[in-house]
Amino acid sequence: MNNRMKLALIQMDIHAGHPDDNFERMAPLLERAVNEGDKPDVIVVPEMWNTGYDLARIREIADPEGARTIEFVSSFSRKHGVNVVAGSVAASRAALGGGVTNTAYAFDRAGGRIAEYAKIHLFKLMDEHLHLEAGERPGRFELEGVPAGAMICYDIRFPELARKLALDGAKVLFVPAEWPHPRLHHWRTLLQARAIENQMYVVACNRCGASGDTQFFGHSMVVDPWGEIVAEAGEEETILRAEIDLALTDEVRGRIPVFADRRPTLY
Numbered sequence: 001m002n003n004r005m006k007l008a009l010i011q012m013d014i015h016a017g018h019p020d021d022n023f024e025r026m027a028p029l030l031e032r033a034v035n036e037g038d039k040p041d042v043i044v045v046p047e048m049w050n051t052g053y054d055l056a057r058i059r060e061i062a063d064p065e066g067a068r069t070i071e072f073v074s075s076f077s078r079k080h081g082v083n084v085v086a087g088s089v090a091a092s093r094a095a096l097g098g099g100v101t102n103t104a105y106a107f108d109r110a111g112g113r114i115a116e117y118a119k120i121h122l123f124k125l126m127d128e129h130l131h132l133e134a135g136e137r138p139g140r141f142e143l144e145g146v147p148a149g150a151m152i153c154y155d156i157r158f159p160e161l162a163r164k165l166a167l168d169g170a171k172v173l174f175v176p177a178e179w180p181h182p183r184l185h186h187w188r189t190l191l192q193a194r195a196i197e198n199q200m201y202v203v204a205c206n207r208c209g210a211s212g213d214t215q216f217f218g219h220s221m222v223v224d225p226w227g228e229i230v231a232e233a234g235e236e237e238t239i240l241r242a243e244i245d246l247a248l249t250d251e252v253r254g255r256i257p258v259f260a261d262r263r264p265t266l267y
């Protein structure tokens with residue numbers, strides 16, 4: 001992959017409460033991502049794409065131990081030799097007495113699972129805390145030698161978590177989301193802020209469409225370490241493509257030495 005990384009972000013609609021439908025929708029979108037245009041190095045998909053936010057039925061419809069998702073995405077990655085940051089899915093856990101986590105996975109080109117992290121901050125405005133179990137570990141991983149991190153949706157409101165991932169070396173932050181109207185300005189501003197303050201790429205894949213009264217605006221985005229928007233989708237279902245140059249992270253970190261200038265003993 002050298003320093004360049006080709007990205008394909010699948011900004012898809014999700015049918016809340018219907019995992020079979022969502023697996024059926026995801027399959028052709030993944031195929032399009034690798035077969036149309038330049039083959040990407042990394043595909044990224046949104047948050048909770050298997051179930052959507054049918055939280056009242058989440059224990060019933062979640063993927064037991066993430067097994068279906070793992071098999072589905074891993075075999076796709078292996079077949080096409082592509083990395084996939086597999087968004088997040090609702091996964092039920094026998095170890096949590098059937099409790100459900102909002103879990104992100106990543107797979108390498110050989111289909112190997114290289115990351116697993118569950119959303120740490122549950123979003124009370126949508127009652128997540130009443131139905132889901134919170135994750136306990138940050139999502140730091142390596143993607144073909146590139147230090148990376150993942151933060152799911154609401155987690156991006158917590159700059160300490162992004163900073164921790166950056167201090168642990170992350171140069172690219174992947175953000176799977178289901179971020180709705182009317183908070184488009186929060187979404188765009190927070191993604192740019194996390195990129196600027198941590199001098200890293202932010203690759204954010206949001207869903208589009210509607211669930212009940214909630215409208216999701218899409219606007220999946222790739223932001224560079226200088227805070228410039230490299231690519232941004234509109235509100236429709238689409239595959240957003242971008243190519244990033246990871247050398248820019250070191251260059252920007254050299255230009256304004258934020259990490260060297262930190263004074264953590266004071267805060």
Ligand SMILES: O=C(O)CCC(=O)C(=O)O
Pocket residue numbers: 123126152153154155157178179180183186
């Ligand atoms: O923080 C927000 O405004 C949106 C968060 C959200 O929708 C989520 O975490 O699912």
